[in-house]
Amino acid sequence: MENLGSLVEAGDLNGLLRAVDGLCQRRAWDDLVDLADRCEDAIERGKQLWPIAGHIDYRLALEAPGEYAADVLDSITPRFSVGPLTEVAAFAHTWEELATHINSPHVAAYVAQERVLRGEDLTGDIQAHPEVLDLPLRVEPWEPVYPLASYRSTFVEVAEPWEPRAGLAEVASLPAGEIDDPELTAAWLDLVSPWLTESNGAARAVVVDGDAVGAVSALTIGALRLGPLETAEAVQRMAWAGASGGAHGRRRGAALGRSLAWYTAGVTASTEWPVASDALEDALGSLRWYRFDEGAPDEGWALRLAVEDPAEGWAAALAATDLVQEDIV
Incomplete structure (x- = not known):
């Protein structure tokens, strides 16, 4: 460990990364925790070692036994992590391996x-603290297969929403009059918040007196293509966006993605929060969902979603995009 101490004092990031790899390969978890403590002490003294400290926490969450993984968890994505450590640990461990080592109800x-x-299916497990997120402790039959992240030592792979059953068709643009509904537009924009605050994204949401074509037309210029979505497909896209950080923002994780999708769906369907699964399913049954584009597939990250309530005569739409930096120049 003396050599590791020298690397810490020298601020040798490359050497420390190699040391972390070696400790993980040997499964020397106590030594890795000790190295993390040394890095934290050095950070207190002004050394720029927070990337190493963050990477050690990530590797512990991903590769170490449950007791070590649980010790580094919180619900905030570290600055240099490719995803929230709660999601990283859950990818690599069962609930049983982690649950008894987690003290924070939020985590x-x-x-x-x-x-x-x-x-x-964790229904009835009080250690899962369902009161925090007010979500079922199982995936409900009406819900989609959610796009999930797969973590490796240096990167993450995230599944995309599935291709909808129905295609897109050209429609004539016909903007409708906008309605002031700040609660609904705020909920829709929250789905892509990191795209706007931490990345290069842009987004706008509208509510109109009319149908989905009228709402989408208020957000587009020129060519317009529209296609229907099943309720599960719409929820899946909302959850995917809510979990994502966009091109450059920090990923928020599938748990928060599901939470945001349920909340947004509930606000859209005019239900009270928290909402029971059967009540939300019934309320969503009265809505019609759509996706759209402006005549060509989007590049980068995109969420273009619309909904209409035929009985009440209103509709809403969200257009959100985020590009990698080189696509903007």
């Missing part, structure tokens, strides 16, 4: 939801 709730989205 436990997020980890539990990540495990639920990976197929575990």
